[in-house]
Amino acid sequence: MIIRARAPLRISFGGGGTDVPPYCDERGGAVLSAAINRYACASIETGKNEFSIRSLDYDITVRCGLEDSFIFDGQLDLAKVVLTFFRKEYGLNGGLDVYLHNDAPPGSGLGSSSAITVALISALADLNKLPMDSYQIAELAYQLERKDAGILGGKQDQYAAAFGGFNFIEFENGTTVVNSLRLKPETIFELEYSLIFAYIGGQHVSSHIIEKQVNNYRTGKMDSIEAMDRLKQLAYDMKNALLTGKLMLFGELLDEAWKYKKKMADGISNAYIDEIYEEAKKAGAIGGKVSGAGGGGFMFFMCDPRCRFAVQECIARQGGEVVNLSFEKNGVRSWRLE
Numbered sequence: 001m002i003i004r005a006r007a008p009l010r011i012s013f014g015g016g017g018t019d020v021p022p023y024c025d026e027r028g029g030a031v032l033s034a035a036i037n038r039y040a041c042a043s044i045e046t047g048k049n050e051f052s053i054r055s056l057d058y059d060i061t062v063r064c065g066l067e068d069s070f071i072f073d074g075q076l077d078l079a080k081v082v083l084t085f086f087r088k089e090y091g092l093n094g095g096l097d098v099y100l101h102n103d104a105p106p107g108s109g110l111g112s113s114s115a116i117t118v119a120l121i122s123a124l125a126d127l128n129k130l131p132m133d134s135y136q137i138a139e140l141a142y143q144l145e146r147k148d149a150g151i152l153g154g155k156q157d158q159y160a161a162a163f164g165g166f167n168f169i170e171f172e173n174g175t176t177v178v179n180s181l182r183l184k185p186e187t188i189f190e191l192e193y194s195l196i197f198a199y200i201g202g203q204h205v206s207s208h209i210i211e212k213q214v215n216n217y218r219t220g221k222m223d224s225i226e227a228m229d230r231l232k233q234l235a236y237d238m239k240n241a242l243l244t245g246k247l248m249l250f251g252e253l254l255d256e257a258w259k260y261k262k263k264m265a266d267g268i269s270n271a272y273i274d275e276i277y278e279e280a281k282k283a284g285a286i287g288g289k290v291s292g293a294g295g296g297g298f299m300f301f302m303c304d305p306r307c308r309f310a311v312q313e314c315i316a317r318q319g320g321e322v323v324n325l326s327f328e329k330n331g332v333r334s335w336r337l338e
Contacts, residue, residue, distance in 0.1 A: 003044045005123035005334035008035035009103065009110040010160035011197075011291045011300060011325075014257050015235030017264050018228050019154035020210055023217050024171035027228075030235040031156040031171075032242075035164040035328040038103035040115035042123045048095030051087075053079045056101045066095055076100075078117060081149045085140075086124045096127075108199075109292025114157030117141040118332050126334040134331055138162035139176070152210045153293075164331030168239045187245045188327060193305050194247055196285070196312055198320035200276060202296030209293040212265035227263035234260070248286065251302030255287030261294070268294030276318045283307060283314035298323075 010033045018029030053076050054061040062080065064070050070080040079100060086092055098120070104112045118141045125132045132140070141158040145151050159169055159178050166181040166188075183191075216224035234257045241250040258277070262269045269277075273290060276299065280288065284307025291298045299320070303311050312322045 001046045002337040003046075003123045003126050003334060004041065004337070005043075005119040005126065005332060006039045006041045007115040007119040007122065007161040007332035008164050008328040008330070009038040009040065009108075009112055009115050010035050010157065011110065011298070012156060012160075013235075013254065013289075014238040015231055016156065016292070017154065017210075017213055017261065018232045018235070019156045019169070019171050020152075020214060021155075022214070023225075023228055024155065025174055028173075028232070029155075029171040030232050031154075031169045032167075032235045032238050033156055033160045033169070034166045035160055035331065036110070036325045037328045038110060038325065040103070040112060040119045040161070041101045042116065042119040043099040044123050044127055045097040045099075046094060046127070048097050050095045051083060051092075051098075052096070053083065053098045053100065056099055057105070066093070078113060078145060078149050078151065079120060081144050082117060082120050082124070085144055085148070086128070090124075090128045090130070092124075092128075104298075107297055109290060109294075109297030111157035111160060111292070113151070114141060114145060114153075115161040117145050118158055118161040122332045122334045126336065134159075134162040135176075135178070137332060152214070154210070162331050165329045166242070166327070168235070181239065181243060183242060184245060187242065187247070190245075190247055191242075191250075192326055193308075194251070194302055195325075196301045196303060196308065196315065196322060197325045198276075198299050198301075198315045198322050200273065200290075200296060200299050200318075200320045202270075202272065209265055209267045209295055212267060216265055224264050227260040230260045231257055231264075247302070248304070251286030253287070254289060254302050255281075258287065258289040261289060265294075270295070273299070276315060276320060279314050279318055280311050283310045285311050 013032040015031035052063045102112045104110045138158040168179040170177045238253045285301040285303045288301035
C-alpha cells in the first residue's frame with residue numbers, strides 16, 4: 001500500500017517573528033499568512049523489511065533495521081525525528097519506505113521544512129488511522145521540529161501548512177488560535193494580480209537570524225522589542241485591509257512592516273536586498289518584503305497592476321527570478337493507493 005500527503009508552502013505577509021518564543025508567550029504574537037500553490041510531499045510504502053527515508057530532491061537515503069534506531073547525523077534528521085516518534089508512540093513494527101519531495105529548498109523563506117514535517121505526519125497519521133485534525137497535526141509538527149529536533153523558529157509555518165488558505169494566527173500564553181479569513185473572490189484575484197514574487201537567491205539560515213532576534217528580546221534591546229510590538233499591530237491592520245478589500249493600503253502597510261522587520265535583528269536584510277527593494281519601489285512597487293526570517297530566498301512586492309511589468313523588469317535586472325505563484329485554499333491532504 002502507498003499513502004501520500006501534500007502540504008502547501010506559505011508566504012507570510014505580516015507579524016513574522018512575533019510567533020517566536022519567548023516573545024509570543026510573554027507578549028502575544030500575531031501573523032498574517034497565506035498558503036501558495038507550491039507543496040511539500042511525503043509518500044509511504046508499507047510492507048518493507050527496514051525503515052528508509054529518501055529525499056528525492058537531494059538523492060539522499062538513510063536506513064535502519066526494524067530493531068534499530070536512526071542515527072542523528074545531520075542527514076534528514078527532522079524526518080528521522082518524526083518517524084521515531086511514530087515508531088515509539090504507535091508501534092510501527094512493519095518496515096516502511098518514506099519518500100520526500102519539496103517544491104522549494106530549505107532557506108527559501110516559504111516554510112518548506114515545516115510543510116514537509118506536516119505532510120509526513122499526515123501520511124503517518126493516515127497509515128495508523130489516527131483522527132488528527134489540523135490543530136493536532138500542526139501542534140505535533142511544532143513540537144517535533146522545535147522541541148525534539150531543536151530547530152529554532154516560530155509557530156506559524158506548521159499551522160499555515162496544516163490549514164491552508166488565508167489565516168490570521170494569534171499566539172498567546174502558549175496557545176495558538178487560527179482565524180481562517182473569508183476573503184471576497186475578487187479580493188484574492190486582485191491580490192494575485194497585484195503581487196510579484198521573485199527568487200533572489202542567497203538562501204538564509206533562518207535559525208541564525210532567529211537566534212539573534214531571541215537574544216535581542218531576552219537582553220531587553222528596546223529597538224528590537226518595539227519593532228516586534230509594531231509588527232504585531234501592523235499584522236492586525238493588514239488583516240483588516242484585506243477583509244475590506246483595501247489593497248493599496250495593504251501595500252503601504254507592507255512597506256511600513258518591512259522597515260520594522262529589519263530592526264528586529266541583524267541579517268534580515270543586506271545591501272543586495274535593500275537595493276532590489278528600493279529599485280522596485282522606484283519602478284512602482286508600493287511595498288514588499290522578504291518572505292520568512294530574512295537574508296534571502298523569496299521576496300514579494302505589491303504594486304499597482306499598471307506598474308507590474310516595470311517592476312518585474314526591474315527585479316530581473318537586479319538578478320532576481322520572477323516566478324508565478326497563486327494562493328492555495330486547501331491545507332494538508334493525504335490519500336491512499338492500494
